[in-house]
Amino acid sequence: MKSSIDCIPCFVRQAADAVRMTVPADEDRMRLMRAVLEWMGDIDLDSSPPASVQMIHRRLRGLLPAGDPYREAKDRQNDLAARLIPSIRKRIAESFDSLTMAVRYAITGNILDLGAKNNLGIGDIYAELQSAPIQPIFGDMAAFQKAVSKARQVLYLADNAGEIFFDRLLIEQLAGVKVTLAVRGMPVINDATREDALAAGIDNIAEIIDNGSDAPGTILSDCNAEFRKHFDEADLIIAKGQGNFETLSDAPRDIFFLFRTKCPVISLHSGFCIGTYVATNHFAGGDESRKRGLS
Amino acid sequence: MKSSIDCIPCFVRQAADAVRMTVPADEDRMRLMRAVLEWMGDIDLDSSPPASVQMIHRRLRGLLPAGDPYREAKDRQNDLAARLIPSIRKRIAESFDSLTMAVRYAITGNILDLGAKNNLGIGDIYAELQSAPIQPIFGDMAAFQKAVSKARQVLYLADNAGEIFFDRLLIEQLAGVKVTLAVRGMPVINDATREDALAAGIDNIAEIIDNGSDAPGTILSDCNAEFRKHFDEADLIIAKGQGNFETLSDAPRDIFFLFRTKCPVISLHSGFCIGTYVATNHFAGGDESRKRGLS
Numbered sequence: 312m313k314s315s316i317d318c319i320p321c322f323v324r325q326a327a328d329a330v331r332m333t334v335p336a337d338e339d340r341m342r343l344m345r346a347v348l349e350w351m352g353d354i355d356l357d358s359s360p361p362a363s364v365q366m367i368h369r370r371l372r373g374l375l376p377a378g379d380p381y382r383e384a385k386d387r388q389n390d391l392a393a394r395l396i397p398s399i400r401k402r403i404a405e406s407f408d409s410l411t412m413a414v415r416y417a418i419t420g421n422i423l424d425l426g427a428k429n430n431l432g433i434g435d436i437y438a439e440l441q442s443a444p445i446q447p448i449f450g451d452m453a454a455f456q457k458a459v460s461k462a463r464q465v466l467y468l469a470d471n472a473g474e475i476f477f478d479r480l481l482i483e484q485l486a487g488v489k490v491t492l493a494v495r496g497m498p499v500i501n502d503a504t505r506e507d508a509l510a511a512g513i514d515n516i517a518e519i520i521d522n523g524s525d526a527p528g529t530i531l532s533d534c535n536a537e538f539r540k541h542f543d544e545a546d547l548i549i550a551k552g553q554g555n556f557e558t559l560s561d562a563p564r565d566i567f568f569l570f571r572t573k574c575p576v577i578s579l580h581s582g583f584c585i586g587t588y589v590a591t592n593h594f595a596g597g598d599e600s601r602k603r604g605l606s
Numbered sequence: 607m608k609s610s611i612d613c614i615p616c617f618v619r620q621a622a623d624a625v626r627m628t629v630p631a632d633e634d635r636m637r638l639m640r641a642v643l644e645w646m647g648d649i650d651l652d653s654s655p656p657a658s659v660q661m662i663h664r665r666l667r668g669l670l671p672a673g674d675p676y677r678e679a680k681d682r683q684n685d686l687a688a689r690l691i692p693s694i695r696k697r698i699a700e701s702f703d704s705l706t707m708a709v710r711y712a713i714t715g716n717i718l719d720l721g722a723k724n725n726l727g728i729g730d731i732y733a734e735l736q737s738a739p740i741q742p743i744f745g746d747m748a749a750f751q752k753a754v755s756k757a758r759q760v761l762y763l764a765d766n767a768g769e770i771f772f773d774r775l776l777i778e779q780l781a782g783v784k785v786t787l788a789v790r791g792m793p794v795i796n797d798a799t800r801e802d803a804l805a806a807g808i809d810n811i812a813e814i815i816d817n818g819s820d821a822p823g824t825i826l827s828d829c830n831a832e833f834r835k836h837f838d839e840a841d842l843i844i845a846k847g848q849g850n851f852e853t854l855s856d857a858p859r860d861i862f863f864l865f866r867t868k869c870p871v872i873s874l875h876s877g878f879c880i881g882t883y884v885a886t887n888h889f890a891g892g893d894e895s896r897k898r899g900l901s
Contacts, residue, residue, distance in 0.1 A: 316632075
């Protein structure tokens, strides 16, 4: 999907987050932000939002101290998620329809997104968890359940650290299916990398690959050969989060997108209100959304 | 107070709002946003946030179609507030401590701020109204009540359209006191101007002046002589909202600030958590916050 001028404030905020977390002095911070603002002028609204974020953070990495600015934040999110998981697993096991309940919680985990919001409080997370079991899922859960029942080889595209623990609970429901979990190839914002997949112990239940890319989404032309082979051969692709939706909603194959609509741009493109839990493959090829005049 | 790099995303968003509301074509929007991003490089973090917003929107007005981009949004906020006011007035009249209750609702009205958030839903507003009567007010309500009981001449600095209807309810509680309400001298974001004060009927209960400035706050050196005379002579100044706090927290006189903390920058500067209802004169001269290491 294309970007909008309404994406620019988020791009600026994400860059400011990375700068604030790694550079202490105000003058240095502002000097870096001046560079970021200059790069923003190069943004092409015809590209997807993750393509712009990739460009900005690639350049930013060259100016910031070495290391991953978000590593500490990701560790905190993983620790929080790890503490929550046992009770949620129990809740899923006890529910009438465990697959649907696991989808719900996987989408709930999608609020752990520092790309969309940087001041998420623990209160917000607990409120979200409390409402999770009764959230209606919009899109086509019946089609998702059918696709899962037929699948032999699933490619699961992870989104964020922390959230990946919730993804694990959904992968646990895909018993008897070969699941490959794909993470980003390099750190970008708080997107999950191999380190986070291992922290969630996903290596015990699925194969982990990385896509070789440093985009906070899945830009196929930027992904490595191993990832693209899996992408072509999987008989079910599950793509978590807005970043994967933004980059794959026009991809030339059927993909199930699981995400929570977190911004007006995604809401307009997907046709779902902000805050909605979405499980849909409605956007294969992007024609449908164009037909509906939403993109 | 000074600005932070964390203010920049909001500055960009406010500019994007003005552009989106007045310019239909994507290419034109992006061309304007490129200009805005270039101006952002001129921002001085030593200035208050409203000083930067003033600079950006002054320049933007030169490139946008004539007229006030926010007029329609402000009319909608005024209409919404007008419908809510009768029941809130009743609630205030029936409460044990009408002045405190009116302060609470005046602060609740401060969520009608398109500077802080542009996708405020009607659900958010109703949820806020529901919790308003039981919100604890942080700061020093006792000092505020004492100051009101002694005051003969009050200068009330308005903040936003819509919100100004809630301000009216508080002004109604200041019986027997001469109240002057000051609005911005020109439209900027959704800040209240004379038109909004008249829509709220405040001319029936107070004198209305404008400060002659197009800043979304009160930059004294930019205000007209009439405003500054009132500012010097009033024996109580009530300043609503973050913009007035940002520009006057270091002013050389005692001011009661009523606002809701809506962003991390204000939270850090004021020492109050995000979401807090604040009524305080604690920042006279700004020394106190500096002493506490918060600015």
